[in-house]
Amino acid sequence: MNRRSWFGLSAADAVIGLLVGVLAFAFVVQLKSNSGDSQLANARQDDLVRILSDLNAREQRLRDEIATLEATLSQLGEGAQGREAALAEARRRADELGILAGTLGARGEGLVIRLVPGAEPIGAATILEAVEELRGAGAETSQIAGANGRAVRIVASTYFADRNGLLLVDGAELVAPYTITVIGPAATMRTALTIPGGVSDAVARDGGTVMVDEPGEVTVDAIHQSRGLQHARPVD
Amino acid sequence: MIAVLALIAGVVAGVLLEPTVPLALQPYLPIAVVAALDAVFGGIRAKLDGVFDDKQFVVSFVSNVLVAGFIVFLGDQLGVGGQLSTGVVVVLGVRIFGNVAAIRRRLFRA
Amino acid sequence: MSAREGDDLPERGTSEQQSKVPPDFLVELFTNALDPGYAEAASRRTGRPQKAAWVALTARVVSLFLVGLLLAVAYREAVAAEPERSEAHAGLIDEVRAAQARTDELQRRSEHLRQQVGALRRAALGGESEELRRIRDEEAATGLAAVTGSGIVVTLTDAPAQIDPTTGRPSVADVSRVLDVDLQGIVNGLWASGAEAIAIDGQRLATTSTIRAAGSAVLVDFRPVASPYEVSAIGPGDLGDRFVGSAAAATARGLVERYGLGFAVRGESGLRLPAAAARSLRHAHPAQPVQPSQPAQPTSPTTGPPR
Numbered sequence: 001m002n003r004r005s006w007f008g009l010s011a012a013d014a015v016i017g018l019l020v021g022v023l024a025f026a027f028v029v030q031l032k033s034n035s036g037d038s039q040l041a042n043a044r045q046d047d048l049v050r051i052l053s054d055l056n057a058r059e060q061r062l063r064d065e066i067a068t069l070e071a072t073l074s075q076l077g078e079g080a081q082g083r084e085a086a087l088a089e090a091r092r093r094a095d096e097l098g099i100l101a102g103t104l105g106a107r108g109e110g111l112v113i114r115l116v117p118g119a120e121p122i123g124a125a126t127i128l129e130a131v132e133e134l135r136g137a138g139a140e141t142s143q144i145a146g147a148n149g150r151a152v153r154i155v156a157s158t159y160f161a162d163r164n165g166l167l168l169v170d171g172a173e174l175v176a177p178y179t180i181t182v183i184g185p186a187a188t189m190r191t192a193l194t195i196p197g198g199v200s201d202a203v204a205r206d207g208g209t210v211m212v213d214e215p216g217e218v219t220v221d222a223i224h225q226s227r228g229l230q231h232a233r234p235v236d
Numbered sequence: 237m238i239a240v241l242a243l244i245a246g247v248v249a250g251v252l253l254e255p256t257v258p259l260a261l262q263p264y265l266p267i268a269v270v271a272a273l274d275a276v277f278g279g280i281r282a283k284l285d286g287v288f289d290d291k292q293f294v295v296s297f298v299s300n301v302l303v304a305g306f307i308v309f310l311g312d313q314l315g316v317g318g319q320l321s322t323g324v325v326v327v328l329g330v331r332i333f334g335n336v337a338a339i340r341r342r343l344f345r346a
Numbered sequence: 347m348s349a350r351e352g353d354d355l356p357e358r359g360t361s362e363q364q365s366k367v368p369p370d371f372l373v374e375l376f377t378n379a380l381d382p383g384y385a386e387a388a389s390r391r392t393g394r395p396q397k398a399a400w401v402a403l404t405a406r407v408v409s410l411f412l413v414g415l416l417l418a419v420a421y422r423e424a425v426a427a428e429p430e431r432s433e434a435h436a437g438l439i440d441e442v443r444a445a446q447a448r449t450d451e452l453q454r455r456s457e458h459l460r461q462q463v464g465a466l467r468r469a470a471l472g473g474e475s476e477e478l479r480r481i482r483d484e485e486a487a488t489g490l491a492a493v494t495g496s497g498i499v500v501t502l503t504d505a506p507a508q509i510d511p512t513t514g515r516p517s518v519a520d521v522s523r524v525l526d527v528d529l530q531g532i533v534n535g536l537w538a539s540g541a542e543a544i545a546i547d548g549q550r551l552a553t554t555s556t557i558r559a560a561g562s563a564v565l566v567d568f569r570p571v572a573s574p575y576e577v578s579a580i581g582p583g584d585l586g587d588r589f590v591g592s593a594a595a596a597t598a599r600g601l602v603e604r605y606g607l608g609f610a611v612r613g614e615s616g617l618r619l620p621a622a623a624a625r626s627l628r629h630a631h632p633a634q635p636v637q638p639s640q641p642a643q644p645t646s647p648t649t650g651p652p653r
Contacts, residue, residue: 250418287387330376
């Protein structure tokens, strides 16, 4: 069928090429949509609702942060006042980092949580779950103390292990019952601890109890002695 | 012509009357549709070939639907419902394609 | 090939007719889709006067009407009755995606503003770099600054997907997926083995970082991460050996045996872990400085891997 040809291509060739191109395009699109989508598409309704509410809360927090940052930005821009403001801002930032790193004590709204074991000791896995739930609920800094008077500040690198029926936190042995003091949105954190299947249930299953107290303002003053980074170097 | 009108009347009736399908029959609905389509396309091709017979059409329609449904039902009881359903759909699909291809050849000489 | 089963049946009518049972079913199916019944009926018809035309017509009309009815009903059942639940589901997914896009955008803006503030701060303070140095070091230590170094990468993968027979789609049973608790355990083990910085699939872990599961998705700091989960850790040279010998690794190996998850550890140099998304503290304020002379104050011991 060579009735008319442009550059040696007949109309039929052009149509064939076009159709093959469309096929390839559709194939690739289908592949991508199949692989990328599966996470959310398989999520249950309740999980989606939860993700959505978490995202909305985060969005609200981000908007507040942006407002604060913009205010700081305008303050910093102005001459001598700017220098003062810059110093104050630097100090504030250093304080924030100190609290996060555990090198500074902190106070604020939060909870005091007592974990009392029953017949079985409370395992490190349960404590880890509690800490993760609190983080998920917005905890900003926390510490865990044992009945033997030792208290450990919980930071990013804090690890939990079991040893001889005792809880090992960053290498320190703690004796039950444990007290977790955490600063953050009290109501949200309380809810996170008591959801069905959560920490309260896990502890209750082993015969223990979880007591949550909301004194209005709590103090986290255990200090984390950091050795500084010895193997990881900041990238400039 | 009357045939086409009858088909359209059936579709309209289905849309307007909204008959409720008993729960037990619901899973067999798709296979019944495919079987019915096979009978319809077979009838169209027979018509174009000049060998259409009403009795044959009715019988093929009814028996297709019933046999297909029965095979799938049997498969469900035996635990191979999904596979048998696939098999039935494959066979019916092949027949539909064959008939449609013949119809196309007739209509478009292409 | 297959035996010719039709040979035993008596031939009907003329020799052009096919036998009732085609000898090679599949070949017949593919080449001759038309019911042989039509051809037979046609040949029969040529020899006899037709029956009352209206009987035939009625039969045709009725059966086509039924076909139309069947099509409409099936369509309604299949498409329209797809429960509103699934429409709501799709709507929710869209909302979640939109919210994720919005928060990502806000996060970018927040980071950008933070950088501007940092730049202005540095410019305004100039020589007073003491505070700045403190800031930078603490940022690095808390995961809020990018770091580089050598370490190990631990890879966890979901069990391979089985094809679900009814839907034809690959699916992984919930229990064979990597759960958030699995990742938390690995991370815990890495810290215990001396890691100094950890990131999961490029998401750095800081003090306030969260590892949560929502359905089948794992979210680190609200960003979804997928299998294979690569947990990168920078630490001392023996990090790999200590981790492999740790309880967390033993637990992971148990998961491999019971549920078919994938677990692998490899050394890697020149790892570059990005900074975690920064966030400001809204509830915590610095407490009064602790007086070093008060022995009653609880202090935590020097941290480090257990000896």
